[in-house]
Amino acid sequence: MARNSPNNLPENKPNIRERLKALANLPAFLKEVYQTSPSLTIGNTLLRLLRSLMPVSSLYVAKLIIDEVILQVSNTPKDFHHLYLLIGAEFALAIIGDLLARGISLTDSLLGDLFANRTSVQLMKHAASLDLAQFEDATFYDKLERARQQTAGRTILLSQTLAQGQDAITMGLLLVGLIAFNPWLILLLLVAVIPSFLGELHFNAKSYSLQYGWTPQRRELDYYRFIGASDDTAKEVKLFGLSDFLIDRFQTLSIQYFKENRKLSIERASWGSLLLAIGTLGYFAAYGIIIFQTVNGAVTIGSLTFLAGSFRQLRALLEGILGRFNSISQGALYLNDLFEFYKIEPKITSPVLARPFPKEIKEGFRFENVGFKYPNSDKWANRHLNFTLKVGEKLALVGENGAGKTTLVKLLGRLYDPDEGTIYLDGFDLKEYNLSELRERIGVIFQDFQRFQFTAGDNIAVGDISRREVLPELQRAAHQSLADTVIEKLPLNYEQPLGKRFAKGVELSGGEWQKVALARAYLREADVLILDEPTAALDARAEYEVFKRFAELTKGKTAILISHRFSTVRMADRILVLDKGQVLEIGTHQELLAQNGRYAELFNLQAEGYR
Numbered sequence: 122m123a124r125n126s127p128n129n130l131p132e133n134k135p136n137i138r139e140r141l142k143a144l145a146n147l148p149a150f151l152k153e154v155y156q157t158s159p160s161l162t163i164g165n166t167l168l169r170l171l172r173s174l175m176p177v178s179s180l181y182v183a184k185l186i187i188d189e190v191i192l193q194v195s196n197t198p199k200d201f202h203h204l205y206l207l208i209g210a211e212f213a214l215a216i217i218g219d220l221l222a223r224g225i226s227l228t229d230s231l232l233g234d235l236f237a238n239r240t241s242v243q244l245m246k247h248a249a250s251l252d253l254a255q256f257e258d259a260t261f262y263d264k265l266e267r268a269r270q271q272t273a274g275r276t277i278l279l280s281q282t283l284a285q286g287q288d289a290i291t292m293g294l295l296l297v298g299l300i301a302f303n304p305w306l307i308l309l310l311l312v313a314v315i316p317s318f319l320g321e322l323h324f325n326a327k328s329y330s331l332q333y334g335w336t337p338q339r340r341e342l343d344y345y346r347f348i349g350a351s352d353d354t355a356k357e358v359k360l361f362g363l364s365d366f367l368i369d370r371f372q373t374l375s376i377q378y379f380k381e382n383r384k385l386s387i388e389r390a391s392w393g394s395l396l397l398a399i400g401t402l403g404y405f406a407a408y409g410i411i412i413f414q415t416v417n418g419a420v421t422i423g424s425l426t427f428l429a430g431s432f433r434q435l436r437a438l439l440e441g442i443l444g445r446f447n448s449i450s451q452g453a454l455y456l457n458d459l460f461e462f463y464k465i466e467p468k469i470t471s472p473v474l475a476r477p478f479p480k481e482i483k484e485g486f487r488f489e490n491v492g493f494k495y496p497n498s499d500k501w502a503n504r505h506l507n508f509t510l511k512v513g514e515k516l517a518l519v520g521e522n523g524a525g526k527t528t529l530v531k532l533l534g535r536l537y538d539p540d541e542g543t544i545y546l547d548g549f550d551l552k553e554y555n556l557s558e559l560r561e562r563i564g565v566i567f568q569d570f571q572r573f574q575f576t577a578g579d580n581i582a583v584g585d586i587s588r589r590e591v592l593p594e595l596q597r598a599a600h601q602s603l604a605d606t607v608i609e610k611l612p613l614n615y616e617q618p619l620g621k622r623f624a625k626g627v628e629l630s631g632g633e634w635q636k637v638a639l640a641r642a643y644l645r646e647a648d649v650l651i652l653d654e655p656t657a658a659l660d661a662r663a664e665y666e667v668f669k670r671f672a673e674l675t676k677g678k679t680a681i682l683i684s685h686r687f688s689t690v691r692m693a694d695r696i697l698v699l700d701k702g703q704v705l706e707i708g709t710h711q712e713l714l715a716q717n718g719r720y721a722e723l724f725n726l727q728a729e730g731y732r
């Protein structure tokens with residue numbers, strides 16, 4: 122796992138220009154929000170517009186009330202009619218303001234939830250379109266991780282961006298009143314707010330850079346958390362007594378992170394208090410000026426309350442706006458990660474004018490000098506592969522661990538493309554064919570097949586998800602792979618949840634799982650079947666049965682079989698012996714025995730073991 126030393130963080134301290142540049146993400150972001158739910162977005166905007174008028178209206182009515190009270194104090198006879206009206210208006214404004222605030226927070230949270238769901242779906246869709254190789258790259262995972270964080274975090278960005286607009290309107294209205302009275306107060310207001318804004322900006326940049334630099338470690342922490350407490354790992358963690366080791370690793374790393382974060386938080390709090398004090402000083406200076414002018418009779422007492430109230434609110438609003446600007450621009454920086462993730466393009470794709478996959482394969486596959494290195498690896502996993510796989514032929518791949526058997530199969534399914542040479546199908550480069558058709562027509566069961574925590578039926582249906590509802594098809598496939606006897610014994614049969622993760626789940630044995638996985642290949646009715654050690658976990662009788670059936674069921678079909686058991690391998694039409702990624706021998710069982718090379722040696726070695 123990629124691991125940056127926390128003291129050696131990647132240089133990523135976004136400066137103010139980068140933060141402003143990141144704000145350019147906001148229109149695209151708001152567009153996505155609008156697309157999530159046009160009605161909620163419009164509703165929320167309207168509510169906010171109305172709410173933005175409230176503070177100034179309420180302050181103004183309060184001013185009128187005070188001036189009216191003072192008038193009535195010296196008035197005889199007294200006339201309360203006007204006063205009642207004003208109090209009624211203030212009351213109505215308070216009620217409407219509360220209702221609007223409720224409406225805003227309701228639409229905010231609904232919109233936020235919908236937006237988080239939509240982003241999750243988009244992330245899953247995009248991740249599914251990417252190459253396997255991209256998933257094996259640690260920096261890709263870091264990007265994915267940061268993008269994933271966007272789904273929840275961005276709902277806050279959403280309400281903040283909208284609140285920003287609302288407060289800007291309120292502020293504009295309050296400013297009009299303030300400017301009419303004394304434009305110099307605005308200057309005082311800026312002095313009161315700008316220092317703490319700049320402080321916040323600085324510390325937010327530092328915080329983002331800390332978070333950014335720690336992405337790999339946070340991923341590592343998540344991993345420890347997961348393997349320390351998960352059903353998948355519990356068995357080994359217990360038997361090997363790993364929990365102290367895992368907790369220790371988790372703690373070391375998390376304390377390191379805590380310390381870095383604490384340092385920053387303390388710095389931020391100290392500076393924040395100091396800068397805020399400057400702001401308070403500015404506020405009181407303005408307050409003093411207004412009081413002085415009232416005493417001198419330049420403004421009424423009602424105006425004093427209006428102006429003092431406006432000033433107090435303005436300061437709070439401005440602080441809010443500037444503070445929010447910080448988190449919005451920080452949020453916009455995170456949006457960079459999300460949009461950057463969306464920009465990652467798969468390299469393995471269908472050509473624009475893709476050749477349709479042949480209805481019936483005529484000749485078969487031909488490997489011509491095929492070589493492949495895994496990304497981030499200097500070693501050739503396959504090299505100089507030259508052989509043919511004829512249509513209808515059953516080819517067995519043998520070779521020691523790491524010889525390149527699984528890799529060869531992955532190349533055939535275009536999970537990777539060769540770095541050298543070409544794989545031809547019926548005379549055309551495999552890359553020319555429609556990719557999804559190619560994958561549809563190839564059925565592969567890998568040795569590390571997934572044990573999905575779904576029902577037994579769904580576990581078979583993943584072989585061809587379009588037939589998920591067609592029970593007879595699932596039953597047929599289960600019968601062919603010997604999974605039927607396993608499923609019949611389950612209390613809920615095809616509806617039985619498998620695995621222990623969810624309620625009512627039943628765990629299967631390794632061999633039973635393998636039979637279920639094998640049924641996926643039969644469900645698919647692919648033209649090319651690839652079984653990568655499909656019988657490793659099967660008992661001897663089941664293995665014999667599986668192969669007898671395999672031979673019958675795949676008559677006329679092209680198949681590749683990977684196995685370390687020579688009793689299985691010898692049933693194939695031809696056998697390809699791989700060594701260090703290269704073809705060492707190829708031929709029928711008899712031919713290879715006669716050759717007396719590696720195959721004969723390994724075959725005899727295993728046969729010897731059984732005598």
Ligand SMILES: Nc1ncnc2c1ncn2[C@@H]1O[C@H](COP(=O)(O)OP(=O)(O)OP(=O)(O)O)[C@@H](O)[C@H]1O
Nearest residue numbers: 257495498502520521522523524525526527528529
């Ligand atoms: N995802 C990967 N990234 C980098 N290297 C890999 C990856 N998968 C396999 N390799 C390397 O490629 C080589 C071939 O691996 P492959 O899985 O094809 O072997 P195999 O013949 O199927 O082995 P086994 O019999 O153990 O299943 C090995 O040296 C392995 O370390």
